[in-house]
Amino acid sequence: MRNIISTGNEEIDRQFGGGIPSPSLVFIEGAHGTGKSAISAQIMNGLLTTKKSLLCVIENTVKQHIQKMKSITFNFSKPFVRSQLIFVPMYIKNAKWSEKNTERILPAIKQFILEKIDKVDGVVIDSISPMVNNSKNESILDFLSFCKEIVAKGKTVIITSHSSDFSDATNTAVIGTADVYLKLGTVVVGDREVKTLKIIKLLGAADTPEAGFAFEVDLIFGIKIVPVSMANA
Ligand SMILES: Nc1ncnc2c1ncn2[C@@H]1O[C@H](COP(=O)(O)OP(=O)(O)O)[C@@H](O)[C@H]1O
Numbered sequence: 352m353r354n355i356i357s358t359g360n361e362e363i364d365r366q367f368g369g370g371i372p373s374p375s376l377v378f379i380e381g382a383h384g385t386g387k388s389a390i391s392a393q394i395m396n397g398l399l400t401t402k403k404s405l406l407c408v409i410e411n412t413v414k415q416h417i418q419k420m421k422s423i424t425f426n427f428s429k430p431f432v433r434s435q436l437i438f439v440p441m442y443i444k445n446a447k448w449s450e451k452n453t454e455r456i457l458p459a460i461k462q463f464i465l466e467k468i469d470k471v472d473g474v475v476i477d478s479i480s481p482m483v484n485n486s487k488n489e490s491i492l493d494f495l496s497f498c499k500e501i502v503a504k505g506k507t508v509i510i511t512s513h514s515s516d517f518s519d520a521t522n523t524a525v526i527g528t529a530d531v532y533l534k535l536g537t538v539v540v541g542d543r544e545v546k547t548l549k550i551i552k553l554l555g556a557a558d559t560p561e562a563g564f565a566f567e568v569d570l571i572f573g574i575k576i577v578p579v580s581m582a583n584a
């Protein structure tokens with residue numbers, strides 16, 4: 352049984368047809384700077400507000416990540432201090448990942464999540480890029496089934512990925528496996544560039560979701576939907 356979790360942003364909830372279905376496997380794909388971290392932070396915001404606890408694998412240090420999120424209106428300090436939000440930095444001081452090492456990241460992260468999963472309601476991986484760069488398709492597909500198993504246990508999994516992370520075949524499998532698949536991009540409207548979010552897949556929405564929307568990441572208001580026809584996006 353899926354619940355619909357509000358993101359805490361009414362406009363975005365409406366676009367998603369009520370909110371984000373949970374438990375679910377959510378993928379957010381996009382190039383650098385398209386707003387993957389911002390959109391995942393918005394969804395995390397909703398989960399944290401409903402008292403869910405999250406394990407969040409990040410690319411930066413905890414301090415850098417909290418500061419960056421704060422600069423775009425998401426304040427994760429409180430849930431972090433209360434251990435409602437546990438950060439796992441992928442960044443390891445002075446460590447250089449060799450090709451052989453990077454192959455081992457995905458299984459290592461899987462093992463780590465497995466050890467902690469009973470203590471949390473959800474897992475966020477922002478982003479999966481450094482883990483899959485040198486991974487074999489097989490290993491990625493194995494990780495996908497692992498994510499699906501976690502979702503079957505009632506957890507929500509959010510993964511952000513770069514458009515070039517997966518081969519075409521793997522990407523088809525990813526979209527097939529996902530409950531929610533969001534594709535981010537940018538579009539130039541007149542003299543300004545806005546971000547776009549296309550809802551490729553959204554299983555279990557309360558109402559019929561929109562096809563997508565355009566948005567800006569505003570330093571005061573956070574994610575702000577801008578009225579742009581998606582026909583051009
Ligand atoms: N400190 C900041 N100052 C101004 N804009 C910011 C700041 N941090 C993020 N942004 C805005 O948020 C957008 C999305 O960033 P982010 O969610 O980190 O993208 P991604 O995770 O896809 O790389 C950036 O393109 C930028 O417009």
Ligand SMILES: [Mg+2]
Pocket residue numbers: 387388389477478
């Ligand atoms: Mg990011």
